[in-house]
Amino acid sequence: MSWRRSTVSDCGTHHCLGREPLYEVRFDQVLPFHEPGLAPVQRGGVAWHIGPDGVAAYEPRFRRTFGFYEGRAAVVGEQGWHHIDPHGEALYDARYDWCGNYQGDRCAVREQGGRYLHLDEAGRPEYDERWRYAGDYRHGIAVVQGDDGRSTHIDREGRLLHERWFVDLDVFHKGLARARDQGGWTHVGSDGRPAYERRFAMVEPFYNGQARVETNDGGLEVIDYTGTTLVVLRAPLRDEFHALSADMVGFWRTRTIETAARCGLVDVLPATTAEVAARCELSEDGAARLLDALGEMGLVGQDVDERWVCTPRGEYLSAAHPQSLAGAVLELSGPLLQRWSRLEDSLRGLQPSGPPIFEEITRAPERQHRHHRMLESYAAHDYAELVEHLPIYSGDVVLDAGGGSGWLAQRIQSEHPESEVLMGDLPSVLAASSVEGIRSVDLDLLEPWPVEVDVVILARVLHDWPDEVALRILGRARAALRPGGRLAVLEYLRPDDGFEGALCDLHLLAVTGGQERRRRHWLGLVERGGFQVDAVVAGPSVPSL
Template sequence: MTDTHEKRITQNASALDLAMRLRQMISAYQVSQAIHVAAALGVPDLLQDGAKPCDHLARVTGADEDGLYRLLRALAGVEIFTEVAPRTFALTPLAALLRSDVDGSLHALAVLNGQDWFWRPWGRLADGVRTGSSVFEPIFGVHFFEYLQQNPAARGVFQKALAGASSRAAVADMYDFSASRRVADIGGGHGALIAAILGKYPQVHGILLERAAVLEGARRYLESAGVLDRCDLVESDFFESISAEADTYILSQVLHDWNDEAAHRILSNCRKAMASDGKILVVERVLPESGVQKGPLMDLNILVLMGGRERTQKEYEVLLARAGFRTTRVLEMGEAWSLIEGVPAE
């Protein structure tokens, strides 16, 4: 075999490899939808005690047996579930993360990503790129968060996914709240973050500011966590004012939902509410200034859904400075999440 022939074979193999990788990317939405359906049916939870035949899984979930078999067979092809015997499936390490009862569960995220109202705006991505604005409102007639207010089921799915976000659990572990007495979580959803802080720091009194539609769910969550007696629930619109007296204010996964002008209003209202010795903590997925980036896919999601944006550390520092804050330090929390601490500028 000549060197030229060997080189041609290598080039052909590389081209085939690239084409296969690209095909997988092109059809990735199919995998996402299949994962969503399996999670929504509760299949991973049904397999927690071991392999089960497809006819049993179909009876319990109310699915068509053949349709369910074809779904699980397809997912086994991407290492989610494994067919241990004909038409009998078991969990794989990936599928185990789709159980709803395990630490680090991605079940709620899988359920969220398959919701019609969550993925449909991606079909109008071209419009979002042309206009630089959200395409959610043209499709559904209201802003994303207004839609959640009007649809309790959708709001519940969204809040569960947020509560499971790794960044929220990490804040209480990585940041020292021992000097804090009153901590205000602005737009804190059902209270996963403030509950984690109160659970670790018994001297802290919490304040959760949210829309009225979210607060009842927050009350139940905080009561189940055993910290409701140390947390005030305050109905608030952070675009109007921040009605909380605290020494520490937290904005966790809030600013990325909004464009720069809206984010400036939120930060400015925090500054107005804050004493001169207060501090603000901004928790976000921070984009690198350059180089290989994965976060920008999330940035596109924020664009089409809400018209917001993911930002670099410098961009967050500029936002903070414009609202009257000085950045004091940045803590990296893993998976591109960072905690940016700021204090009132002198």
């Protein structure tokens, strides 16, 4: 059993017991011994396993070999990755793009197409699902990542342990797992619920009832299971006085971006400061100061010749960008910002003065074009990967209700050419949009809809309205659906816990009188509207019911 005490030599070519070589032969590379006393070695471009005497444990050779875990070792052969037993025999016929190590009779592997799954003790897929990523099992629980980049826990049979998904996630350690949601890092129990309300920049696993954490202001603390601070290890690195001051002057950023958009600054880059000044009709000093401010925000930078260039983020301010936000900042810093001045009245339940937002927009054709161009940019960014998940079948008639510029309707028609796609909106909106191949339908969301369809799409429509009006719209949608019809609601779902999305919720209250609803609120609202929720598909930005 001398192999248990052996180490890899400093040169990495053999194993030693103390200072003495364990055998005479030398290799290009060796890895440590693992149970049942075999070590991976490599020489001359081929790899295998040896025993403590340096002799090969079997005849086959591979491109690469790894250590044995639970009697199985990952190897790379001519056809790909797989596992072998101590005799060098393949555990199964399949070959993979990558294999992990067995932990608890389960092993993570990646298929040739890039999808992950777990194998059982015999090397068979444990379940039918495929994941963007799958980690090792620990105490019968593993972390898997879905297509939207969020992660959750599964049990040994591949079943979801809970219905909660996180930005990042770890396996359980003494009953709690490190988890990161939109608010930051926390610890969660087996039900996926946070153990406490606080969120941190970093958390370590609990150790004898306590965990070391980093606060969002750069401080280091030790906390207990309730999130209560027990010991302060380092004072905050950020001054909260100045942090609040920075929040209070957020309009500095908005106005700076707005000014750059009005000047068309991004569209004249790359350029020197003098060239920017001339092309944007600014003084050279003014151009330099504006460019510096944009540089502080990460929107522009300078190349080796000291010419100003756009960053990937700054490119969205170009009027030529397919997802341009140049018009969006003019909306947000102008008419929409004015509505924020009425926020206090809205919070008191008072009705705002002046025309409703949508009536106001339709009165000014230029404003209407800019507003819908803004919505189109967000749609192109947020909906592209959701279209494939819409419940649309061959031959369906699909209505995009409140379709605006028609971007989504056109994308749906492109993805489903065998279906008929309609776009419904107010006549003034339809007149301003020109979407080829899409039939337009004059439609007021609050009045009976003059169509009969198989699928209704409501994309960021219901969040503009309070519950009583949203229910009325759902009623109109239900009445327009044929028997067996389906409704797809594309909306942002606020998590049931935490503060994520709260500022956007205030924005909707101030601007439209609507709201960003939490997940449980959405599910209840849709069911009250006469629908049964079939699935919630989480996209990169916008979950869809």
